Amino acid sequence: MGSRVVMVGGDAAGMTAASDLVKEVGPDHEIVVIERGHHTSYSACGLPYWVAGDVKSCDDLIARTPAEHRENGIDLRLGVTATGLDADRRVLVTTEGDVAYDYLLIATGAEPVRPDVPGAHAEGIAPITTISQGEELLRQLERKPEKVVVAGSGFIGVEMAEVCVRLGLDTTVVSGSQYPLDQLEPALGQRIADEMASQQIGLRLGTRLTGFRTESGRVTGVELDDHTVLDADLVILGLGVQPRSDLAAQAGLTLGPKGAIVVDAHQCADRERRIWAAGDCSAVRDRQTGKLLHVPLGDHANKQGMVAASGIEAQILGGEPAWAFPGVVQTFITRFCDLEIARTGLSRAQADDLGWDTVSVAIDTTTTAGYFPTAEPMTVWMLADRDTRRVRGVQIVGGSTAGLRIDTAATAITAGLRVDDLIMLDLGYAPPFSAVWSPLHVAARALYKLL
Numbered sequence: 001m002g003s004r005v006v007m008v009g010g011d012a013a014g015m016t017a018a019s020d021l022v023k024e025v026g027p028d029h030e031i032v033v034i035e036r037g038h039h040t041s042y043s044a045c046g047l048p049y050w051v052a053g054d055v056k057s058c059d060d061l062i063a064r065t066p067a068e069h070r071e072n073g074i075d076l077r078l079g080v081t082a083t084g085l086d087a088d089r090r091v092l093v094t095t096e097g098d099v100a101y102d103y104l105l106i107a108t109g110a111e112p113v114r115p116d117v118p119g120a121h122a123e124g125i126a127p128i129t130t131i132s133q134g135e136e137l138l139r140q141l142e143r144k145p146e147k148v149v150v151a152g153s154g155f156i157g158v159e160m161a162e163v164c165v166r167l168g169l170d171t172t173v174v175s176g177s178q179y180p181l182d183q184l185e186p187a188l189g190q191r192i193a194d195e196m197a198s199q200q201i202g203l204r205l206g207t208r209l210t211g212f213r214t215e216s217g218r219v220t221g222v223e224l225d226d227h228t229v230l231d232a233d234l235v236i237l238g239l240g241v242q243p244r245s246d247l248a249a250q251a252g253l254t255l256g257p258k259g260a261i262v263v264d265a266h267q268c269a270d271r272e273r274r275i276w277a278a279g280d281c282s283a284v285r286d287r288q289t290g291k292l293l294h295v296p297l298g299d300h301a302n303k304q305g306m307v308a309a310s311g312i313e314a315q316i317l318g319g320e321p322a323w324a325f326p327g328v329v330q331t332f333i334t335r336f337c338d339l340e341i342a343r344t345g346l347s348r349a350q351a352d353d354l355g356w357d358t359v360s361v362a363i364d365t366t367t368t369a370g371y372f373p374t375a376e377p378m379t380v381w382m383l384a385d386r387d388t389r390r391v392r393g394v395q396i397v398g399g400s401t402a403g404l405r406i407d408t409a410a411t412a413i414t415a416g417l418r419v420d421d422l423i424m425l426d427l428g429y430a431p432p433f434s435a436v437w438s439p440l441h442v443a444a445r446a447l448y449k450l451l
Contacts, residue, residue, distance in 0.1 A: 002029040009107030010035030013279030016305030087251035110241035110280035119212030124219040145234035153180040157238030172202035256283040265324040266311035278304035285327040340403030345393030369431035378402040380443040
């Protein structure tokens with residue numbers, strides 16, 4: 001038998017790497033996946049839409065079942081937790097015994113942030129990052145809660161607030177931020193707040209929770225730092241996630257933002273000890289600033305799994321890795337009810353923190369030609385360097401079809417395009433899809449006049 005490659009984690013990064021490796025180096029080499037849960041290769045980002053009823057079954061979120069992975073030659077061990085790592089001996093300690101390896105990929109993902117306050121583990125306080133947690137939240141919803149609190153107004157919080165609207169639940173969002181999705185510019189964030197209020201969502205912004213009131217082990221209320229209490233028989237946690245990097249810490253690997261594992265362009269965390277890391281447990285580098293970030297997204301995880309597999313394959317077979325991960329430009333997209341929300345690149349605050357001399361503009365336009373019956377309002381905010389004229393950031397809030405225009409903006413930033421280049425970019429035009437000057441064209445022209 002050849003080498004044994006062990007993956008810790010059976011979701012996006014881990015199973016992408018395992019699937020690639022079993023094709024490229026198997027059956028001469030052993031591919032083992034250790035997964036503490038009982039599901040593999042599923043879309044965690046789709047969980048809110050399953051809870052809302054858009055996705056009819058959790059099975060629809062699963063790209064490939066454990067049985068399919070095993071049929072492909074992967075030694076998949078479910079319900080097994082990795083509890084320790086002796087990196088010098090290349091031994092993984094698990095609840096089912098020690099597992100020796102020749103190459104190790106840590107793909108342990110991230111876990112929901114749970115506030116360190118009294119009562120935080122009471123029944124009825126529900127995170128939503130795994131299928132099991134989604135199943136538990138559905139059980140809680142079967143109890144017909146009268147008052148729901150969503151803790152947090154980031155992407156998870158906003159998406160779960162939409163779920164509550166669609167389920168007809170009396171809901172309040174609590175957040176320490178001054179407006180939802182505080183990665184956005186204030187005016188765009190305020191538009192989201194206004195839309196949430198119009199959907200009868202209560203907003204307690206600029207307010208932090210300090211504790212939970214409980215009765216017989218079940219949550220009954222949320223205590224806030226202004227000394228008020230919100231009644232709640234269900235609390236949905238949307239406070240973000242943090243890397244699950246305990247194994248890396250035990251091995252003395254370098255940790256970066258929020259404890260994310262620092263890796264090179266081939267996802268290698270320690271070449272001498274043959275350790276790679278990929279997915280939500282690992283750090284990424286911003287392509288514009290060079291700074292390390294923690295950006296937990298499924299598309300990054302899949303790419304990083306592919307990159308890690310190519311690096312391990314090169315170590316086993318010789319040669320150079322086929323892939324490298326170039327970093328990110330921080331592209332995000334989501335929605336709240338009928339409002340699409342997207343951003344890419346830097347915010348004004350991020351640029352200011354770097355000391356960059358930038359200029360920004362916000363324009364109001366429509367998603368199609370203004371006279372077209374399906375036209376909906378949208379706002380585009382754009383940021384550029386004063387000297388180089390390079391586009392540095394774009395944010396979009398608007399109606400149907402507004403959000404995906406962010407992909408053009410992300411491409412422009414990745415390619416280092418100037419505002420002038422964006423104005424002359426050959427984009428698709430027909431009245432059902434865009435005005436003659438697309439929304440990005442309009443924003444770029446307005447910004448050009450300020451440079």
